[in-house]
Each structure stands twice: as structure tokens, then as C-alpha cells.
Amino acid sequence: MTTIVVGVDGSEGARAALAWACAEARRDSDAKIVAVSAWLSPFTASSPWVVGYDVPIDLSGETVAALKESVAAVAAERFGDLEIAQRVVCGSAAGALIAEGSAADILVVGSRGLGGFKGLLLGSVSHQVVTHAPCPTVIVPRAVGAWAAKRVGPGSIVVGVDGSSNSIAALQWAARRADGADTIVHAVYVWRFPAVAVAPPPIGAWADPASASADAAMEALASFIAAAELPRDVRVVPTIREGSPTKVLLDEGQQADLLVVGARGHEGFVGLLLGSVATAVTHHAQCPVAVIPEK
Numbered sequence: 485m486t487t488i489v490v491g492v493d494g495s496e497g498a499r500a501a502l503a504w505a506c507a508e509a510r511r512d513s514d515a516k517i518v519a520v521s522a523w524l525s526p527f528t529a530s531s532p533w534v535v536g537y538d539v540p541i542d543l544s545g546e547t548v549a550a551l552k553e554s555v556a557a558v559a560a561e562r563f564g565d566l567e568i569a570q571r572v573v574c575g576s577a578a579g580a581l582i583a584e585g586s587a588a589d590i591l592v593v594g595s596r597g598l599g600g601f602k603g604l605l606l607g608s609v610s611h612q613v614v615t616h617a618p619c620p621t622v623i624v625p626r627a628v629g630a631w632a633a634k635r636v637g638p639g640s641i642v643v644g645v646d647g648s649s650n651s652i653a654a655l656q657w658a659a660r661r662a663d664g665a666d667t668i669v670h671a672v673y674v675w676r677f678p679a680v681a682v683a684p685p686p687i688g689a690w691a692d693p694a695s696a697s698a699d700a701a702m703e704a705l706a707s708f709i710a711a712a713e714l715p716r717d718v719r720v721v722p723t724i725r726e727g728s729p730t731k732v733l734l735d736e737g738q739q740a741d742l743l744v745v746g747a748r749g750h751e752g753f754v755g756l757l758l759g760s761v762a763t764a765v766t767h768h769a770q771c772p773v774a775v776i777p778e779k
Contacts, residue, residue: 489588497594506563522580578612650746673705
């Protein structure tokens with residue numbers, strides 16, 4: 485059984501995340517949804533038992549009521565037949581979701597919640613979750629809420645592949661999501677001229693360096709797809725483009741139902757938990773983004 489944990493805080497972004505999880509659960513009959521809401525009292529009240537000792541105000545009742553309301557609102561949008569477990573915990577939202585991720589297959593959060601600064605593209609909770617979660621995390625922009633309520637399953641999944649072990653794991657994860665569904669997986673490899681090594685042409689012969697680099701890139705992508713050992717019934721379309729990995733993936737994701745990237749690729753500093761491409765994609769993508777952690 486696939487366990488999908490969704491962070492719910494009553495915001496429009498959280499409802500979009502829950503709607504996406506419901507659409508995924510409807511596509512996968514073995515999926516179980518757990519809606520998690522956390523509370524952490526910003527105020528304290530004086531203890532009636534100990535003078536000078538303050539205790540946090542219990543907001544569990546209000547949080548339970550708000551969670552039920554959010555789940556009921558999403559269930560009314562064609563998801564009333566799904567069973568959604570509800571869980572309220574005391575603690576920070578990011579910490580609670582990361583802890584829940586240890587027993588989850590997928591963590592789903594909205595790109596923006598109730599807290600933080602409205603000008604930020606990705607909320608602090610979402611950023612912490614996608615950076616530290618032990619399982620794949622899906623970031624759902626608010627704009628896809630209406631789409632999720634109407635779709636039965638994704639039709640197009642774009643995966644960034646650079647040959648790293650993390651990107652191969654991302655491709656395998658995407659293939660499992662597409663298995664048994666009418667879904668095309670677009671494996672996208674981005675190359676930069678003249679970053680791809682190309683053998684020099686024979687003396688006296690003319691060859692287009694860009695074309696030779698593109699051929700080498702396509703050969704590299706084919707080898708990466710073969711290394712992933714994907715199920716035969718999954719339709720994989722290899723795609724190569726020259727340019728910036730972030731820009732290319734964002735462009736490809738405009739027409740996709742899901743964009744999948746590894747948390748870490750070949751580029752950047754090894755010590756970082758989340759790579760620069762994964763960070764930029766989660767901040768700017770217009771479609772849901774799945775980030776696969778590095779094992």
C-alpha cells in the first residue's frame with residue numbers, strides 16, 4: 485500500500501495539495517491518504533498549579549476542526565468516495581511532516597501556506613520539507629487545484645536526467661507512477677555546447693560541432709535510460725535540449741502534469757542537501773514538482 489501524507493493548514497495551497505493527493509490515490513487503488521495538521525501555540529497561559537510557570541495554550545481542538553473542514557471541502561470536489569485519515573500533532577509543521585515522512589511513500593505539500601511572507605514563491609515549511617524529507621516530496625502550486633479535481637491521473641511526466649544516480653532514481657520513480665496508466669514519461673537531458681565531449685572529425689572532413697554534440701547527448705541519454713531498467717510497458721520519450729537545465733526543465737514542465745527531479749545532480753557543492761536546479765524548479769514551476777531524495 486502506498487502511503488501519501490499531505491500537509492494541511494487551511495490555506496488554498498494546502499487544499500490544492502490535498503486535491504492532488506486525492507487524484508493520485510484515485511489512480512492508485514492501493515494508496516492511503518493521511519492528512520496531517522500541526523499546531524504550535526504562539527501564546528502561553530499562567531499555570532493554575534505552579535506560580536510563575538507558563539504552559540502553552542492547547543489549540544488541538546481548533547486544529548482538528550479546521551482539518552475536518554479542509555478535508556470536507558476537498559472531498560466535495562469529486563473525492564467523496566475516498567477515505568482520508570486525519571492526524572493532528574503538536575509541534576512545528578515542517579518537523580511534523582518530516583517525521584511523518586519516515587513512514588510515508590510520498591509527502592505532499594502546497595507551495596505556499598498560511599505563514600511567512602506573501603512575496604516568497606515557496607513557503608518556509610515547503611522548503612524545509614523538500615530539503616529534509618526522507619521520502620519523495622511533491623510540491624503543488626495553488627493554481628493546479630482545479631486541475632487536480634478534474635484529472636484521474638497524469639498524462640505527461642517530465643523527468644530531468646543528467647546521468648547521476650539520483651536522476652536515475654528520479655526516472656525510475658516517474659516510471660512507477662506511470663506504470664499501468666496512459667502516461668508518457670519525457671526523459672529530458674540538457675547539454676551545453678561544448679560541454680559534451682565529441683571526437684574530432686577526420687582530417688580534411690567538415691563536421692558541425694553542435695550537431696555532433698547533440699548526437700553525443702542523445703547517446704548519453706539512451707545509456708542513462710537503459711541503466712534505469714524501466715518496465716517495458718512504460719512509454720519513455722528521450723528529449724535533449726541545449727541550454728540551462730533550470731530553464732529547459734521549467735519550459736518542458738509548462739505542458740506537463742508532473743515534473744520530477746533528483747534532489748542532487750552532478751552540479752553544485754556536494755555538501756548541499758538540495759541542488760541548485762531542484763531548488764529553482766520547486767520555486768518557479770507552474771506544475772506539481774516531485775523531488776526524489778538522494779539515497
